[in-house]
Amino acid sequence: MAATLRQVAERAGVSVRTVSNVVNDFPQVAPETRARVQQALDELGYQPNAVARTLRNGRSGLIALVLPELDVPYFAELTRAVIEQAAEAGYTVVVDQTDGDPVRERELVMRGNRAAMFDGLIFNPLALGGADLRNRPSSTPVVLLGERVVEGGLDHIMIDNVGAAELATRHLLGLGRQRIAAIGDQFDETRQTGQLRTQGYHAALQAAGREVVPELVRPTEFFHRADGAAAMADLLALPQPPDAVFCYNDLLALGALRTILSRGLRVPDDIALVGFDDIEDGRYSTPSLTTVSPDKTQIAKNAVRLLLNRLDGDQSAPTRLSADYTLEIRESTTG
Amino acid sequence: MAATLRQVAERAGVSVRTVSNVVNDFPQVAPETRARVQQALDELGYQPNAVARTLRNGRSGLIALVLPELDVPYFAELTRAVIEQAAEAGYTVVVDQTDGDPVRERELVMRGNRAAMFDGLIFNPLALGGADLRNRPSSTPVVLLGERVVEGGLDHIMIDNVGAAELATRHLLGLGRQRIAAIGDQFDETRQTGQLRTQGYHAALQAAGREVVPELVRPTEFFHRADGAAAMADLLALPQPPDAVFCYNDLLALGALRTILSRGLRVPDDIALVGFDDIEDGRYSTPSLTTVSPDKTQIAKNAVRLLLNRLDGDQSAPTRLSADYTLEIRESTTG
DNA sequence: CTGAAAGCGCTTACAG
DNA sequence: CTGAAAGCGCTTACAG
DSSP states (O other), rough: OOOOOOHHHHHHHSHHHHHHHTTTTOSSSSHHHHHHHHHHHHTEEEEHHHHHHHHHSSOEEEEEESSSOOOOOOHHHHHHHHHHHHHHHOEEEEEEEEETTHHHHHHTTSSSSHHHHSSSSEEOOOSOOOOHHOOOOOOOOOEEEESSSSSSSSEEEEEHHHHHHHHHHHHHHTTTTEEEEEEEEEETTTOOHHHHHHHHHHHHHHHOOOOOGGEEEEEOOOSHHHHHHHHHHHHSSSSSSSEEESSSHHHHHHHHHHHHHHHHHOTTTTEEEEEEEEEHHHSSSSSEEEEEOHHHHHHHHHHHHHHHHHHTTSOOOOOOOEEEEEEEHHHHHOO | OOOHHHHOOOOOOOSSSHHHHTTTTSSSSSSHHHHHHHHHHHHHHHHOOOHHHHHHHHHOOOOEEEESTSSSHOOOOHHHHHHHHHHTTOOEEEEEEEEHHHHHHHHHSSSSSSSSSSEEEEOOOOSSOOOHTOSSSSSOOOEESSSSSSSOSSEEEEEOOOHHHHHHHHHHHHHHOEEEEEEEEEOTTOOHHHHHHHHHHHHHHHTTOOOOOOEEEEESSSSSSSHHHHHHHHHHTSSSSSSSEEEEEHHHHHHHHHHHHHHHHHHTOOOOOEEEEEOOOOSSSSSSOEEEEEEEHHHHHHHHHHHHHHHOOSSSSOEEEEEEEEEEEEEHHHH
16 A cells, blocks of 8 residues: 555666656556566555656646635535536546635635645635735735725636616516615725625616615614524514515525514515526425526636646636526515 | 755755754754754745645644535535534544446545545445445545444444434424325435435324325425425325325425425414424524434534544454534424 | 755656 | 766754
8 A cells, every 4th residue: 555656666677767667657568578567566566656747847736626615505516616616627626615714715815726735726815805815925816806905916806796686676667666675785994895796786776866864774783684684674674674675695685584484574575686607406495596697607617728728828817707697586576 | 936855955055854853853954054944944935845745744634524416505614613613632623525327436535545545534325335335445544424334334424314303203292283294215235324214204103093195205306495395385285185294305395395385385383394404594494494414513523533533543343433513493383 | 043855746858 | 779977945863
């Protein structure tokens, strides 16, 4: 077990060069030599040492996917797509979770290729911004995901949050809803998503000649079910509760849904609900969730493609791509 | 950027040995030397090469978590727990997903430490069995998760599926339900979970003097929401539909719930529902889901502890641990 | 306290 | 077609 090339070479009575040739299936090996080497290989159960190979070749075949939270379904579903795309190109994806902790983000991303053993990184930052990223000491290629970083000088895949939020809000307006609330606003500079979606929400209301009612826009710390449930409870406690809510992700919407139904109210009859992300949960809730559906496969495909280009030495200017999205209309707005 | 120890040494006018001493914070370095080296380090933006270190030290500080499906919430939640436990011990977890594909499982697990760069593996197999695992060519420590492998000669953490299923079924019996169905039976040898839970279901019925009605036990290919929804539709099409269903995981239960509610039936009034796994989704569904809750933190803690022991050279006989579980009683059985 | 050197296991230009 | 040797970047026993 754990034999080295050298040990195999000694056993077969050849040089390591020849063993290496056999292991790597190079053609220029005499048949009898090959057979002899192969036998030694089998007898010793030789397995090449990936670390030594990586040191020598400068490539590990590993790319890292660094995400805030793996147990948020959107990220879990995106991860699946990235793993599939990378596998097609012969790369293995390793995933790591930062919880948006700046220390962990920095640790995983800033130290770069010499500190870690990854050929490249696909990174969805929460805490780290453009300034941090621009003076990264490392030269490992990085592709950014998400809206956190506006100007990092790196390849970047995002979605048009303003436009998508506008679309969602317009859908609710089109249903004739009068008091449309929003759940998921954020002020923190490190959480751009909420702000951008609020912009879109405002834009849609204004385009329809509606006033923005400040108390209908509820901030949340996170985008989890519990936050949505709590924010919805606040909305229901208002003198004039909303008749529709745009939640900035599906988890918030599922939390809000739970609160609404537990009060005996009906969706969409009393309150219509729109989410964002199109996670599987929302397709099986009752009612199923109308939601903005970003094309996750496209995001994964582009992230991997951009990264592999960089690994192949592409020196062109950083690309910024906007992913496609659609509005999936389901029962939570149409009954 | 990407300076080597040697380049730093040249710049500082010392040997690599001394630079290494400074980088690794060894005490026996003269203050002026240290300052000079530190300056060179800073000027060149030195970052140690993790691959070279690993080759030299024989340790990467990486452990791999190999799971069937990352976008199954139970695994996503378990992953979070493993990452947290490993981080406490200074290890970084990298996660990979096999989809239960024997080829991928073999690739990731069988080739072992010389093929990959991980110090150890935590592995939840679906396809690979004890026979495969016993003659692994590699000596990388592995801790197994799940019920697939009964005898692999490796450390193993599982839960008492029969007992847990019995507990769930007994709960439904205790509610006075007369026709208790089960969703998630499996015949495939590589999918033990379903079989074991069916055993527990049978045991509980028999202990209560009830007959097992074969058509009430529905097999499913996977444990996804769609499978649960379809199986439930079949159950509702029976001449005598069930008044309770034990689903072998929460995803199946959520799928079943969707089907039940979409027919205008009520849970638990018409049909009571129990799941398994205690994923967050089930706490926010309406009704919330009664479920068997395995102690995921304990599983993660034990898995990491066992693995680290092996990394520290522990040669004792393989351990088998049963994780704790409880029945979380919620609205889907109590209204 | 510091240097010169070996070696982790591999790949590959250079000879022959 | 095959061998002897250098080198990827690091750590560390051995000297001094």
